Amino acid sequence: MNLKYALNDLRRNPGVNLALLLVLVLSSFLMATGAMVLERTVGAVNALFTVAQPPHFLQMHRGDYDPDALERFAAEHPEIDAWLIEEMVGYDSAALTWSRPGTGESGEFSESLIDNLFVTQNAEFDFLLDEAGEIVQPAVGEIYVPVAFQQRFALKAGDELYIQTEEGAQTLTIAGFVRDSQMASSLSSATRFVVADADFATLRADGGIPEIIVEYRLEDASQANAFQTAYERDESLPKNGQAVTGDMIRMINAISDGLVAVALMFASLLLIAIALLNVRFVIRGTLYDEVRQIGAMKAIGLPNRTISGLYLSKYAVMTATAAVGGGVLAIFATQALTRGIQSNYAAAPVTAATVLAPVLAIVGVVAIVLGIARGVLRAINRIQVVSALVHGSTLDERRTARRAKRLARSVRRSAFTGLRGGNINRRLALIDLRAERGQWVLLPLVFLLAAVLMTLPTNLLTTFQSPKFVTYMGAPEADLRIDLQFTAEAARIHGELSPALAADDRLTSVREYANELAEVKGTEGWESLRIEVGDYSGSGIEYLHGERPETGEIALSVLNADEYGVGAGDALTLRRGGETVTLTVSGIYQDVTSGGRTAKLQGEPVGVVTGYVYFATVAAGEDAAALAAEYDKRFPAAAAVPMREYVQQTLSYVTDAFASAAMITLVFALGVVALITSLFLGLRLSRERRRAGALSALGFSGAELSWQLRFKAGVTIVLGGVVGVLVAASLGELFVGAAISASGLGIASLQFIPNPLLVYVVYPLLLIAVGMLAATAVAARLRRNDTSAWLRA
Structure with a gap:
């Protein structure tokens, strides 16, 4: 019976139910996608780490060092499982060019600001892997290039790489591309190219800058920080460079794509909030419209739980359908969003977590929605049979009387006896908004949440892209930065x-x-x-x-x-x-x-x-x-870079992630407000048929009634949009700042550096325009229909 009632109700109100279903689908879709992207990101990084075996602690060094001191230190620390000294040769990006035999295409790497380090493959751990996850072993004359360079410069296997040395240009053929567990992210200051032993010796002899990385694998990775302290306490060990722990490597690798997942899940929470507002509104409207039927069911002896079950079954069917639809869409979206992850890291294996992560996310959405629906349906317990059948009210007699008195006072206060000209349609609309403010509050809340959904990712993007962001990088604002390091x-x-x-x-x-x-x-x-x-x-x-x-x-x-x-x-x-x-x-x-x-x-x-x-x-x-x-x-020997370019390249992975999140949330926010505006105004129009009929009988035209509806919608939409932008700029900044602080990036308090024209003018106008277009489409029904006939309905 419950299922039959649910299906009949879904067919009876297709427009309302479809709009609500779409919001639930989007909520499930974003939450499942965020969970899957996060799981795939962690899985891809773990898969790469399993094969590549990055160090638990490393120390970069440029200059002379004492190998015997390193041997002694290793012998004194039994917690070391394995260690090595990786020799590297650095060349400036301006010394690297490439060409494609047969087509004549060519290019250079001079715009890249990171250090280019040429290495040979390690024998024990910290392996550099090809696209199939295999340890690369280049032949003489071959080179394996970082995946990041492949993506940035559109390189292909078979291209030729030229390295300008003191003895002239050395030509190497690109045999493939490597995934580097240690230096894959743009937050890393360097990247590694893999060459054969003979080519490495030539590059070192012909003017390359020598450098080493001392790397350690520990028996217990959790001892990395204590091990770093012991290493740095020994004055005889090389320290002329950056020291990095395994946890830092993992965080740097995962943070950019992980931010996309977090942004999607945050967007889903906002959409869930919007969905819950609409579920509450629709249920309360349904109870109001069907109060006499509820009263009849109570009169024949049906218990409250049975009646609630009839209505809850509809939302259970709807939410389950949305969960399945959102989950299926999330699979395809995740494949698109994680292509870059698989290119840079590895194909994450399918495990139990691969299934459990989206399932638990969707189950959470379903539980929240049904929990709220069940809470709203408790109003059935308070409906009295006489009040429902006689007065058509969901309130008991005492509350009905209090409400009648309140409405009477409202009518006396808003009488038109004092009206001296002016726009009577605007006055009527404002009176209606004031009298029914509890029912109209949904629309500004939805636009408030949508404004937050649109604005936060964009504010993060412009903050990380701003030249002023150097103040979060321990540097003053400047136009030019010159580094003279490790020589x-x-x-x-x-x-x-x-x-x-x-x-x-x-x-x-x-x-x-x-x-x-x-x-x-x-x-x-x-x-x-x-x-x-x-x-x-x-x-x-x-x-x-x-x-x-x-x-x-x-x-x-x-x-x-x-x-x-x-x-x-x-x-x-x-x-x-x-x-x-x-x-x-x-x-x-x-x-x-x-x-x-x-x-x-x-x-x-x-x-x-x-x-x-x-x-x-x-x-x-x-x-x-x-x-x-x-x-x-x-x-x-010095590296001079424009400060703006330095910030952009250093944070490119992070800003790319925020750009993706900003675009997704912008599209979804606009789509949702269009849906909800249409849903809400359609239901209001249906509920106010008798009022519209009465006004029509008094001489108001369909155009005037349409204007009144658009005006009411416009007031609530503008109010919600403006307040939403203010909330995003204040409370949103606090929330996002706390999340960034928890990530361990080194930022404890983030202040947005927004694009004022975009977030304070363009976005609100875009939001309002979409809302008003939806309102205009709904209000057009008042022009086309014979509203006076609604008085007899």
Whole structure:
């Protein structure tokens, strides 16, 4: 009986039920897709890690080192399962070009800002894999190129790669493309090319910059942080480069695609909220319309539970259908969204989690919807037989009387006796909105949620794309960045580069900082700490707590402050140049570079200087890219890049993820508001047939009734859209900031850098326009129908 009633009701109100079904399908679709993308991302990264076996701890180093010290250290630490020294040769991107035999196509890699490291295949672990997941073994004259370069420059197997060395161009044939478990993300500062031993020896001898990675696999991966502390405490070990743990590698690899999944699931939660609002509205409207039938069922002795079951069966059928439809669509969407994941990492194996993740997500959606539906249907318990059959009311006699008195007062307050001209249609519409505000509240709430759904991903995208985002990267706003890192001639080149920058009248300001390797007193002894030393007066760096460092003070990144348990005003003990000093922590800033663990010290360097970084502002009319190219050519050992390009390339994986999420949520938000507006106004029109008939009999034309409906819709739509944008900019910022903080990127408090024209003008106007188009389409029925006949209905 329940099923038969549900199917009959679905057929009786196809428009209303179809609109509600579509919202439920979208909710299930987004939640299932987000869960599947997240599971596929984690699965792909795990599959790559299983075969590639990345290190649990690694230390990059440029310069001389003592192999015996590494041997001794390994012998002293039984927790080491395996270790190796990977030799690498670095070449600047400007030295790399390619061509395609037979077609004449060619290109260069000069626009890439990351380090290009040529390596041979490792023998024990940290393998580089081809597209089939096999360990690559290039022959002499062959090279395997990173997948990221394949995607960015449209390379193909068989293309020729030219490396400009001191002895001329060395030509290698691209045999395939490698997945790198260690350096796949754009957040990594380098990428690896795999060549044969003979070609590697040639590249090293012909001018390539030598570098090593000391890598360790541990018996227990959870000991990585303690192992890092032990490594950095040993002064004889190489440390002239970035240190990275396995957890950091995993997070960097998964975060970009994981953000897409999180954004989709967040969008699904908003759609579920919209669906629940509509379920509540539709159920309450159904009870109101069918109150006499409910009263009759109660009069013949049907219990409340049976009557509720009749209505709940409809939403159970609808929600189950939506869950199945959304789940099927999610399968195809996930395949499209995870193509990049499979290219960069590996094909994730199908496991129990592959099935359970979307199923549990969909079951959650179904449980929430049916739970709310069951709660709303409890109103049946309060319906009295006499009140339902005689008055057609869902309220008892006492509540019916109170409501009648309230409506009577409302009518007296809104009498037209005081009307002095003006638009009577607008006055009628406003009176109706005030009298029925409890029923009209659905529309502004839906538009509020839709505005949040549209705005948040876009605000995240523009924030990460903004040139001001460098303040979240521990750097001041500038046009040009020059890095002089990890070279034995750093001191000499610094002596030439600094005067050249100071004398260049095309630069209005130049700030330089030395990268010093110091030690900090941690909980388990002395640990290595990389600090940028220089003059921070007027540097433009924003501080989360406190302020810039003065003499005798140091500023710490968020992650370093958390690790050492200090805040602004606390003392921190350092060891620099063999001397122990106690400094005051002046402030805490946010940084996503170098694993989020940096520090800034006012003064001059006194310890081991590993390099320098310069920030320059160019004069009006000058081209930062041209200046960067010029300084790159004059000082080959230094890397000069326009700051905007540096931010874009470093965060390209993250911004690509936000761009995808922003586009998906924009389309869905607009589609949902069109559906809900049509659904809501259609139901209001059906419920107000007698009112419209009465107004028609009094002389109001169909056009005037249509205008009244559009006006009421416009007021609620504009209100919801504007409030939604404000909520997204305030509460949304707090929510997203907390989520980003929990990700461990090094950002503790995110402030949106929105595109004001887009999110405060274009988006609200687009939302309002779609809503008004839907309202106009529904209101057109009042023009076409004989509304006076509705008075007799």
